[in-house]
Amino acid sequence: MRSFLTLAASALALAGAASAQDMVVLADKLFTGDAVIDDAAVLIEDGRISGVGMADDMEWDDDAEVMEVAVATPGFIDGRTVVGINGQYNIDADQDADEDTDPNGAELRVIDAYNPYEELIPYVRRHGVTTMHVTPGDVNPIAGQSAVVKTGGDILDDALISPSVGVLFNLGETPKAVYGGKGGPSTRMATASMIRAQLHGAKAWADKEDAGVDLEKQALADVLSGDKKAIFAAHRSDDIMTALRIGAEFGFTPVIAYGTEAYLIADTLAEQDVTVLVTPVLGRAAGRNETLNASLENAAILHDAGVNIVFATHQEGYVPKTRVLLWEAAIAVANGLPDEAAISAMTTAPAEMLGISDETGSIAEGKSADLVLFDGDPFEYVSHVEAVMLGGEVVHQREE
Known part of the structure; x- marks a missing residue:
């Protein structure tokens, strides 16, 4: 040959x-x-x-x-990234993933910040990524609406697969740090309470006739109806359990992003058919308190327990602002994940999660x-x- x-x-x-x-x-x-x-x-x-x-x-x-x-x-399909809304230069002019003026940003849409000419797009493409699930960042307890795009096209319409596939919710230390000094949630209790209150408000709004236009409540009502996925970013196992409690209260099964300590509750996640966006495999354990229990075997343990896993890169605080999806998967393989499972976690699993498996x-x-x-x-x-x-x-x- x-x-x-x-x-x-x-x-x-x-x-x-x-x-x-x-x-x-x-x-x-x-x-x-x-x-x-x-x-x-x-x-x-x-x-x-x-x-x-x-x-x-x-x-x-x-x-x-x-x-x-x-x-x-x-x-490859990146299960969660900010490529296209955060840029390679790591300066204010190309950083649009986090709107830190209001803890409830449910009405915010990734598509309104997506730049198809961002140089990080061909960077991830040459490492095999052809589709991305682009989400807002980590700052807001309710961060906004994600989108699915191809890594090609000169304008958004050429790249766009789904303009609003889910709403991102953030638990843990980052929302506390950002809003604690602004009169917003400063504890895990307050973050969860604020999310629950906004979901109850959206439910009441949706039940009204002639309720009028409310972009925040409409986005959250779409989560409650199942039209949009609820994606909860959480590192610690107790924060993951908080996401599951909120989901049970409102009748949805959340997708867990990060999932740093997901391996500690793998059986529970498998029983509840929860998808975990393993982000990233090479996370720095000493980077913050909530990641101290990070394990390179996280993906393998979850897979062995029957948890549906998806690989994702999300974001980095340093240039070039993104990780390489293939390399993250390779580290998981080196730490016990079978090759076929790793390929699936970058292809079929994210396609099914995002509702695009008929296309790619x-x-x-x-x-x-x-x-x-x-x-x-x-x-x-x-x-x-x-x-x-x-x-x-x-x-x-x-x-x-």
Whole structure:
């Protein structure tokens, strides 16, 4: 089999036209997101997958462009990030994830701050991310509405998959630190009470006839009706349990972001069918009090307990303001998580959580041809992302 490197010129030639012609990707190993196929072929037509299986069982046109690789996976989906609303320079001008003027920011929308020309987008794309769940930051107890975007497109409309998929709630130390001196919640009790009060208010508003326009209450009413997901960012296990109590009170199952101590209550999370956005695997244990119990085995323990896990990067306080999703997953693999489970946590699991599994998240007939192509084991440090395909177009090609 020819190496991928011999096809670099061909791939570059395809970069502008791949979505309009037939292509075939031949992979020594193919992770579809649901299974692993050796000596596989993926057929691509008009930007979508038209066939997948063992190469010996597949047929394609003689004039189809062929790319041969060691390993292929679905395009990665970052389960939670601020890329696109926080920028690479880490200055006020490109930091829009946190609006710290009101502890209730339910009406705030990520799409109104998203910059498709932010340089961090091609940075994460060349590491395999083709879809992002972009959320607000950590400051507000009720932070605002998240969105799902592709890592391509010159304007928001070209990238947008879902303009408002969930509302982010923040528990723990950060809201206390920000609002304690502003007359807002200064304890965990007050943060939880404020969230509960706002949810009760939204319920009462939704039950009224002719209630009038209230953007905050409408967003929270959508959480209560199930139209939007409730995403609770929490590190400590007691904060995670607070999120579960609030969810039980109002009839929803929260998605847990961070989940630093989730492994301590893995059986409870599995019993309640809670999804955990493991963020990040390489979190600094000494960074703050609530992360002192961080464990590199968190993802593996949760997986073994039957908890649905999704990998995410979220944000960093230093340049370039984001982590690399693939490297976070690789550390989890090095600490006991099976390869297939790690791939799933970046592909099928986030696609299902975000309600986009009909379009992307796995390599299956009819879905968008979002693929990551490697020259070796994706979780080995010496391997490279050779190319990234988005909708059948080669949007990244590794330079020699």
